[in-house]
Amino acid sequence: MSGKGKKRPPLVADKRYRSKATAARKPTAKKAAARSRAKRKTSKKGNRWLVLTGDVLGWVFRLSWLLVWRSAAVVTIILAIAVLYFTTSLPPLADLLDGRAKGSVTLLDRDGAVFAWRGEQFGGQIATDTVSKYLKNAVIATEDKRFYRHFGLSPRGIASAVRINLREGRGPLSGNGGSTITQQSAKLLCLGVPFDPAAGISEAAYEANCREGSIWRKIKEAVYAMALEVRYSKDDILTIYLNRAYLGAGSRGFEAASQRYFGISAAQVGPAQAAMLAGLLTAPSRFAPTANLQRSHDRAAVIVNLMEDQGYLSKAQALDAHLNPAELSQAAEARAGGYFADWVMDNGPSFLTRKTTEDVIIRTTFDQRIQNAAEEALQLVFDNLVREGSEAQVAIVVMSADGAVRAMVGGRKFRGISGQFNRAIQAKRQTGSAFKPFVYAAALDLGYRYADTVLDTPLTIDIPGSGPWTPRNYSNEFRGPVTLTDALKYSLNIPAVRVSEDVGRDNVRAVAQGFGIQSDLALGPALALGASESTLLEMTGAYAGILNGGSSVTPYGLIELRLQGDEDPLMGQDGGVGERVITQDAARQLVYMIDRKSTRLHSSHVVIS
Numbered sequence: 211m212s213g214k215g216k217k218r219p220p221l222v223a224d225k226r227y228r229s230k231a232t233a234a235r236k237p238t239a240k241k242a243a244a245r246s247r248a249k250r251k252t253s254k255k256g257n258r259w260l261v262l263t264g265d266v267l268g269w270v271f272r273l274s275w276l277l278v279w280r281s282a283a284v285v286t287i288i289l290a291i292a293v294l295y296f297t298t299s300l301p302p303l304a305d306l307l308d309g310r311a312k313g314s315v316t317l318l319d320r321d322g323a324v325f326a327w328r329g330e331q332f333g334g335q336i337a338t339d340t341v342s343k344y345l346k347n348a349v350i351a352t353e354d355k356r357f358y359r360h361f362g363l364s365p366r367g368i369a370s371a372v373r374i375n376l377r378e379g380r381g382p383l384s385g386n387g388g389s390t391i392t393q394q395s396a397k398l399l400c401l402g403v404p405f406d407p408a409a410g411i412s413e414a415a416y417e418a419n420c421r422e423g424s425i426w427r428k429i430k431e432a433v434y435a436m437a438l439e440v441r442y443s444k445d446d447i448l449t450i451y452l453n454r455a456y457l458g459a460g461s462r463g464f465e466a467a468s469q470r471y472f473g474i475s476a477a478q479v480g481p482a483q484a485a486m487l488a489g490l491l492t493a494p495s496r497f498a499p500t501a502n503l504q505r506s507h508d509r510a511a512v513i514v515n516l517m518e519d520q521g522y523l524s525k526a527q528a529l530d531a532h533l534n535p536a537e538l539s540q541a542a543e544a545r546a547g548g549y550f551a552d553w554v555m556d557n558g559p560s561f562l563t564r565k566t567t568e569d570v571i572i573r574t575t576f577d578q579r580i581q582n583a584a585e586e587a588l589q590l591v592f593d594n595l596v597r598e599g600s601e602a603q604v605a606i607v608v609m610s611a612d613g614a615v616r617a618m619v620g621g622r623k624f625r626g627i628s629g630q631f632n633r634a635i636q637a638k639r640q641t642g643s644a645f646k647p648f649v650y651a652a653a654l655d656l657g658y659r660y661a662d663t664v665l666d667t668p669l670t671i672d673i674p675g676s677g678p679w680t681p682r683n684y685s686n687e688f689r690g691p692v693t694l695t696d697a698l699k700y701s702l703n704i705p706a707v708r709v710s711e712d713v714g715r716d717n718v719r720a721v722a723q724g725f726g727i728q729s730d731l732a733l734g735p736a737l738a739l740g741a742s743e744s745t746l747l748e749m750t751g752a753y754a755g756i757l758n759g760g761s762s763v764t765p766y767g768l769i770e771l772r773l774q775g776d777e778d779p780l781m782g783q784d785g786g787v788g789e790r791v792i793t794q795d796a797a798r799q800l801v802y803m804i805d806r807k808s809t810r811l812h813s814s815h816v817v818i819s
């Protein structure tokens with residue numbers, strides 16, 4: 211059977227075991243099929259969720275993208291329309307360079323030199339190609355080093371400013387603003403809204419509105435800045451900035467500031483001066499060299515370093531600027547004639563002085579040499595004769611015999627701001643013994659002689675309604691018969707009262723008023739002892755009348771007023787010698803008597819030149 215080549219039948223054991231294996235494999239195959247079906251079912255279900263999720267995400271993405279680009283398109287269109295609107299409303303460049311709401315007054319002394327400024331100064335229009343390259347570079351280095359590379363806004367600068375503000379505990383838009391020069395120019399232009407006094411808003415409120423820092427205002431500012439970039443070139447925008455920036459001490463624009471602080475044009479400033487001027491942009495009042503020169507120097511040193519770091523100055527130039535910081539002009543450093551300048555401004559027509567919209571030049575009687583001497587004498591007195599910490603005050607007026615005021619000190623210190631209380635013209639004090647020359651002036655005019663005698667003996671006068679009044683001398687002594695000259699020399703009270711009563715109080719009062727003492731004069735016999743009050747300016751003018759030969763004077767400080775650029779004055783001197791009050795002979799005798807008097811008058815702050 212085996213040799214026939216037939217297939218060997220399986221063994222019984224093989225059958226048995228194969229059957230068992232087959233039987234064992236059959237359920238496994240079923241399970242596998244079930245698992246396969248379940249897997250396919252699960253896979254189909256998972257695919258459906260995956261497809262559904264993908265569809266939803268895709269739809270959300272497509273919707274978001276649709277909304278984003280459409281919103282961006284809408285915003286871009288609105289922005290373009292806003293920029294176009296502002297662009298079309300912008301005037302020619304020349305109309306934007308003078309940013310003042312008011313005019314200015316420049317005061318010249320008797321020699322024609324500038325000694326004081328009032329109002330907002332504007333030195334004239336300048337441009338980027340006419341100013342010093344150091345000044346142009348100092349401004350860019352300080353305010354916007356990417357000025358020539360951005361489109362009006364600097365995202366990097368804004369991000370840096372926000373980071374600094376948050377680090378210092380402020381709000382993101384509080385403090386540093388990251389504003390470009392273009393944005394600052396937009397703010398200086400108040401977004402194209404000019405100041406209009408007729409609108410019922412004050413200049414201070416207008417300025418505050420221009421500096422508003424709300425988010426909406428900053429958005430408008432950004433739009434306006436982009437409009438500036440579209441309408442003008444970069445140099446034009448910088449020109450606007452250089453002309454409109456406020457730089458302290460009433461200076462609007464870099465030309466005015468350069469002339470105000472250094473006495474030169476903005477085209478002539480060197481690195482140190484340019485750094486000082488650019489340093490004023492951060493805080494004009496705080497860093498103004500006329501307010502605190504050392505603080506201004508410290509700020510300028512920072513600017514010099516910035517200019518060196520950005521390649522605008524070589525190491526040698528920077529070192530020279532550090533070693534030779536900018537110095538003020540003589541007029542700016544002296545700040546002379548503050549009280550005098552205020553007095554002239556107050557006495558001129560307001561529409562050409564305090565409220566002028568024009569640039570006015572006033573030539574005055576002021577003498578800086580005499581003013582300096584008066585201030586030095588004042589300091590000498592307080593250093594040597596007044597105890598430290600004393601609150602004593604003083605006033606000085608120096609006047610020529612024709613009424614021209616040469617110098618004026620209205621208090622111990624002038625703080626550099628106009629409108630301070632001026633004791634020389636505002637404070638009224640009893641005239642005291644300084645009034646006695648007018649008693650003798652009345653007597654001499656009526657025929658008395660300087661050598662005539664008067665009794666210095668006890669005196670009692672019965673005053674109706676008040677009873678007896680007994681004047682006394684300061685020394686409580688009596689000299690008997692004395693000449694008028696000696697009575698004035700020793701400032702004796704009783705002889706002055708006797709002469710006043712003899713010639714008549716009305717005559718004494720008339721002479722005093724004729725010489726310019728307009729204050730109410732006492733009615734009783736104490737008139738002779740200076741019981742009345744007067745200002746120092748009135749008394750000085752009255753003495754000037756005695757000195758000039760007996761004619762009244764009207765004190766004056768203004769010689770000529772004209773508009774800047776005009777040759778013909780709008781008005782001339784208002785004051786000077788007036789009508790005769792006493793005879794020349796009487797005046798000569800009185801001058802002799804005063805010369806014989808002690809050089810230290812009772813009113814020691816009255817000075818006559």
